[in-house]
Amino acid sequence: MTSPQATFDARPLTDPVDAAAVRAFAAELRSRPSSRTSASTVIGIVAVAIAAVVLIPVMVSVIVSIASLGGSPSAMAIPLVLIVLLLAAAGVMIWMGVRNAQATRYRLHRFAQANGMSYEPKVADPPLPGMIFSLGRSRQSTDLLRGTRPRFVEFGNYQYTVQSGKNSTTYRWGYVAVKLDVPLPNIVLDAKGNNGFGSNLPASFQKEQRLSLEGDFDQHFTLYCPAGYERDALYLFTPDIMARFIDNAAQLDVEIVDDWLFLYTQRKVSTLDPATWAWLFGTVGALLTKFDQWARWRDERLVAENPGATASAAVPGRALPFAAPAGLLTPPPGVAPQGRRLKRGGTWLPLIIVIVFAAFWFMSRMN
Incomplete structure (x- = not known):
């Protein structure tokens, strides 16, 4: 990480990226033992699969209905074309989403490298x-x-x-x-x-x-x-x-x-x-x-666990009245x-909401 007062290099966040380098970095990430397919990719694939399972029977049903009514071949082809276009559009959107996600990860990787991270x-x-x-x-x-x-x-x-x-x-x-x-x-x-x-x-x-x-x-x-x-x-x-x-x-x-x-x-x-x-x-x-x-x-409360430490020496910021031997100035680090841990408290918000709804219900019954 850059030093606190130094200006950092933000160029990798916005500079154009090389498509081949993005693909290579994505392949490197996939090769890692802990790498898994991202949730967004899985959701997109599942969505396309569900759309296909739902739309194909609908398409077949529409075509059969048109045929039974004596429809022309061109009329029967319209639903088929529309569904194919919808599935193609969904596939393109998923592909673009994956590509953008890969580019984002590559940019962050390059940004980290440029700033010592x-x-x-x-x-x-x-x-x-x-x-x-x-x-x-x-x-x-x-x-x-x-x-x-x-x-x-x-x-x-x-x-x-x-x-x-x-x-x-x-x-x-x-x-x-x-x-x-x-x-x-x-x-x-x-x-x-x-x-x-x-x-x-x-x-x-x-x-x-x-x-x-x-x-x-x-x-x-x-x-x-x-x-x-x-x-x-x-x-x-x-x-x-x-x-x-x-x-x-x-x-x-x-x-x-x-x-x-x-x-x-x-x-x-x-x-x-x-x-x-x-x-x-x-x-x-x-x-x-x-x-x-x-x-x-x-923590002065740990003095008992360090018999060599003096009570006054354990108090933060308090100076000793004498020069104590090295190693006996303070208790060990710890809490x-x-x-x-802080003690957790309950929240009154759910109770307030219940009371407000109960009051509205009671008023409505009174009217």
Whole structure:
């Protein structure tokens, strides 16, 4: 990945591509052991097959009816021609869709190469600890771009399907995953700029875990941290870091969990739009320069597990009154169990909807 302040090379996203190179790259992807036919291709093939199965009997029935009524051969040929044209048009649309998808993957691959990253077309059930990665079924990340310098960063699109009775809904997200130096408490920043009627996050958290920060940070984010970790959150979110999030990530939801930081959005992250990549690169670059200070955080609750560490040394930001021997300054990196995950809360929205419908029903009966 390019350095935070460097301009990135967006030309591979829009430059013309060589058709032979696109086909060669598509063949290389198919040769990978984990490669599978894309869902869109499968759906298109199935759609054409169903159309053929349905339309051919209809065509035969129409021709037989015309023949029984004494129709001319030319009249009988019209339905046949129309159906053949429809099937041909469907086939062309599928072919164009596959070709465009192959070109998109090739462009993203070239873009990744030009900016010191790697490209992966798809990962099923990605083993990431963020809140969106454990929901539903048919979980998969697509069009992943990964960089390893100055630290591991992954850009990707993600989807999962939730079954509700006979109906199912597919949810789509874009995300950026940044590997941190040490595990940190589970902290969520719910961006207010991308909310509609309430939070757009797929999880809710107990309101007792809300923490108000200084300045105008609360106008942009609602911050949740585990109970008892308020002082730790204040240590991590110093005024300069809060300013970085406000200036660069006010439209993104943020989650810190284990030794990962996730940025979430309900739009594609991995795309052919240079403006989107400029925004994302700028956001990640602005945050990366501040993560080094997070590496110094230690959980004072783990002091008991490290008898050589002093209690005062374990408190983030507190100076020792003496020079302690090397290795005895802080507890080991990690988070105590009570800080590893936020406590989830229920949502009142379904109950409110039920109450509103019940009120309308009662009023209609009264009239």
